[in-house]
Amino acid sequence: xxxxxxLERRFRVLGKHSPxxxxxxxxxxxxxxxxxYDAEGKRYLDxxxxxxxxxxxxxxxxxxxxRQAHALNTHTRYLDxxxxxxxxxxxxxxxxxxxxxxxxxxxxxxxxxxxxxxRECTGGQGIISTAHAYHGNSAAVxxxxxxxxxxxxxxxxxxxxxxxxPYRERRGRDDETLSTAYAQDVQKAVDDFxxxxxxxxxxxxxxxxxxxxxxxxxxxxxxxVVKIVHDAGGVFIADEVQAGFGRFGSHMWGHxxxxxxxxxxxxxxxxxxxxxxAGVVARADLVEQFTSQNMYFNTFGGxxxxxxxxxxxxxxxxxxxxxxxxRIVGEYVIAxxxxxxxxxxxxxxxxxxxxxxxxxxxxxxxxxEPAPAETKRIVNGMRERGVLISRIGIHDNILxxxxxxxxxxxxxxxxxxxxxxxxxxx
Amino acid sequence: xxxxxxLERRFRVLGKHSPxxxxxxxxxxxxxxxxxYDAEGKRYLDxxxxxxxxxxxxxxxxxxxxRQAHALNTHTRYLDxxxxxxxxxxxxxxxxxxxxxxxxxxxxxxxxxxxxxxRECTGGQGIISTAHAYHGNSAAVxxxxxxxxxxxxxxxxxxxxxxxxPYRERRGRDDETLSTAYAQDVQKAVDDFxxxxxxxxxxxxxxxxxxxxxxxxxxxxxxxVVKIVHDAGGVFIADEVQAGFGRFGSHMWGHxxxxxxxxxxxxxxxxxxxxxxAGVVARADLVEQFTSQNMYFNTFGGxxxxxxxxxxxxxxxxxxxxxxxxRIVGEYVIAxxxxxxxxxxxxxxxxxxxxxxxxxxxxxxxxxEPAPAETKRIVNGMRERGVLISRIGIHDNILxxxxxxxxxxxxxxxxxxxxxxxxxxx
Numbered sequence: 001x002x003x004x005x006x007l008e009r010r011f012r013v014l015g016k017h018s019p020x021x022x023x024x025x026x027x028x029x030x031x032x033x034x035x036x037y038d039a040e041g042k043r044y045l046d047x048x049x050x051x052x053x054x055x056x057x058x059x060x061x062x063x064x065x066x067r068q069a070h071a072l073n074t075h076t077r078y079l080d081x082x083x084x085x086x087x088x089x090x091x092x093x094x095x096x097x098x099x100x101x102x103x104x105x106x107x108x109x110x111x112x113x114x115x116x117x118x119r120e121c122t123g124g125q126g127i128i129s130t131a132h133a134y135h136g137n138s139a140a141v142x143x144x145x146x147x148x149x150x151x152x153x154x155x156x157x158x159x160x161x162x163x164x165x166p167y168r169e170r171r172g173r174d175d176e177t178l179s180t181a182y183a184q185d186v187q188k189a190v191d192d193f194x195x196x197x198x199x200x201x202x203x204x205x206x207x208x209x210x211x212x213x214x215x216x217x218x219x220x221x222x223x224x225v226v227k228i229v230h231d232a233g234g235v236f237i238a239d240e241v242q243a244g245f246g247r248f249g250s251h252m253w254g255h256x257x258x259x260x261x262x263x264x265x266x267x268x269x270x271x272x273x274x275x276x277x278a279g280v281v282a283r284a285d286l287v288e289q290f291t292s293q294n295m296y297f298n299t300f301g302g303x304x305x306x307x308x309x310x311x312x313x314x315x316x317x318x319x320x321x322x323x324x325x326x327r328i329v330g331e332y333v334i335a336x337x338x339x340x341x342x343x344x345x346x347x348x349x350x351x352x353x354x355x356x357x358x359x360x361x362x363x364x365x366x367x368x369e370p371a372p373a374e375t376k377r378i379v380n381g382m383r384e385r386g387v388l389i390s391r392i393g394i395h396d397n398i399l400x401x402x403x404x405x406x407x408x409x410x411x412x413x414x415x416x417x418x419x420x421x422x423x424x425x426x
Numbered sequence: 427x428x429x430x431x432x433l434e435r436r437f438r439v440l441g442k443h444s445p446x447x448x449x450x451x452x453x454x455x456x457x458x459x460x461x462x463y464d465a466e467g468k469r470y471l472d473x474x475x476x477x478x479x480x481x482x483x484x485x486x487x488x489x490x491x492x493r494q495a496h497a498l499n500t501h502t503r504y505l506d507x508x509x510x511x512x513x514x515x516x517x518x519x520x521x522x523x524x525x526x527x528x529x530x531x532x533x534x535x536x537x538x539x540x541x542x543x544x545r546e547c548t549g550g551q552g553i554i555s556t557a558h559a560y561h562g563n564s565a566a567v568x569x570x571x572x573x574x575x576x577x578x579x580x581x582x583x584x585x586x587x588x589x590x591x592p593y594r595e596r597r598g599r600d601d602e603t604l605s606t607a608y609a610q611d612v613q614k615a616v617d618d619f620x621x622x623x624x625x626x627x628x629x630x631x632x633x634x635x636x637x638x639x640x641x642x643x644x645x646x647x648x649x650x651v652v653k654i655v656h657d658a659g660g661v662f663i664a665d666e667v668q669a670g671f672g673r674f675g676s677h678m679w680g681h682x683x684x685x686x687x688x689x690x691x692x693x694x695x696x697x698x699x700x701x702x703x704a705g706v707v708a709r710a711d712l713v714e715q716f717t718s719q720n721m722y723f724n725t726f727g728g729x730x731x732x733x734x735x736x737x738x739x740x741x742x743x744x745x746x747x748x749x750x751x752x753r754i755v756g757e758y759v760i761a762x763x764x765x766x767x768x769x770x771x772x773x774x775x776x777x778x779x780x781x782x783x784x785x786x787x788x789x790x791x792x793x794x795e796p797a798p799a800e801t802k803r804i805v806n807g808m809r810e811r812g813v814l815i816s817r818i819g820i821h822d823n824i825l826x827x828x829x830x831x832x833x834x835x836x837x838x839x840x841x842x843x844x845x846x847x848x849x850x851x852x
Binding site for chain 1: 429432433435436438439440441442443444445446447451452453454455456457462475477478482483488491492495496497498499500501502503504505506507509510513514517525526527528530531532533534535538539541542563564565566568574694695699700701702710713714717718720721722723724725726727729731732
């Protein structure tokens, strides 16, 4: 079966717009750790996928999946020790104020539920998100997924704050000045709701600002933002789908890195290492208020198999010291990318933490003019050379490098050398 | 670990309102075929759960899950033969006009997407559902989940039709007369939208009317309804979460039983036998129109593992002739329930098809007055005696019996005898 004929069969049943990666789509047949293999046996270094968080097909996680799937797979309308134990383990990684959890299946479902809780508990409708965000695919969540939903389709209850871009906007300001300036954007959105008679419900942001381009957030920013949100009667929802489960190495959650405690936290992708598992962690008083008025049940959410898988992911993170690995290898990659920056004029900025990196590709370092065409060529060129990465940002000019957590310095060497060779040949 | 202390731990982390079955919740540890086992080793006949459609922990399905989870688990942004093959197999069970599929993870996600497609493609917002429906837990889907969402929380774009109740409302009318009368409710809802300046988008109903009480739908009803919907410029969305995958024995899909072709079909629960897998099947022109304007991607939806599981479920349904089994055993159960009806005055009506049965519990057969307290006692009494069933309907007085598809005549004998003994002792 050739890739071309598979592509044609796919178009017939999934339609022509179902998203595919790369100019030349990749047909995969096997995954192991940080490696993926295509139908011709060619090996790819995965420096992109965060879903296989502890590595593709991690034996410990797959064994937990299979063991539980052989024994029992029912929902939370029955009592089950596994799901309660998992809930306790997961909650132990949060601030004590975040003491309740809902399990669901996708990040979209998690953000849907978070928005319902925020709106029910505040009595407001107004939600603030950023101007280039992606949070999921349901009607309510699409309204704040401003990356794909134009303003005229967002309805009257959404306001956006501009994307943080300290690379272009710092202009010599220190963190205190810059964070105060950025936080004022949130105050402006709050004020705009008030002017238009829309009661404010809350702010929902990705704590990595991933789609926005992984900006280096100025110290103190999030605490200032949360104060504005709380003073206006809203709740702060941290979308941890990208930053969560130790991606940044220093902490388990992105909001802990940024130094503020949310009222509601949503999580997804890495949670089940590929198994459809997501969750909402929230203050118990919000959960009580919401569930006393609204029945929430998710058939597959927190079923016995999902809980066993989630537990195994937490076990592997801890036993293989993957947060520590993210810190060590992350610093190694950042140093390597900075070295490439001295050699390749196209690299305008290198930033990131743990195992999440952004490389700004620019036409000119002085004007900082984005270079989206070159960025696309690099992403496709890397794929041809056997390394998988992608791109993000409002100008589509930022290389997105976000490998599975067991990424080693050896893997980093291959990533850096391939990028160096490719950029030399451009 | 006692069940009581597990319950207390659960309350602390999942909250007190997370739904549980039965007055005395059940702690399960193992499942096999139609059997479930609790923490004390007590065995229960599962005559309720439709998620383990081909039987709890079916070895063929679990093996497919494990084999694929060991090899590769990535999303549909890469090409994968398994997901395309599964899409082709699934679509082959529908009318030719329904030629495209989206994969997602839950019935909620499927109905969310169906509503988005209906609204985008018609340019309307108005949706008709029934007055006692459950379709899922997101904001948009909760609006049509009228069982839990009171009218004041449904917003301006929802109209409902009364629940079909031929048991009480037939009054000697033949199917032609009754179906015409019922279809008029849809026309009234369409007219009400027009009067209020709301552009009509479509009708979304469960093709089993499961939460509504599994009424015996008069012949010709659905075709009349679909004509009204199409004449008004709307689309017909069939929610097959309950009726789908051969539940009724005679056909693969509920809309085929009722004799009409939808524009969009949603499916969930039984699709992955417990694995979080759901889907939307639709006309290719609707999919093209929607996806050319809106990016839809579902990270876990149709991943390689989900597709392998979905294929295995289709294989087992076919190879174990489970639709045929549903027809044969279903007739046997209906006959047995009718025999119990002659003996127990509380049984007002027995209805159903395939392996989905409704038993109306009434105070008086002449007045047909519902007996919800007795119904609850029967459901809890059956659980004490080792048989799991539940209840549905606007009066909460209908026993819901819906076992996994490999349910045998021997299992049926146990179900019927236990119900007989219990009702004799009431």
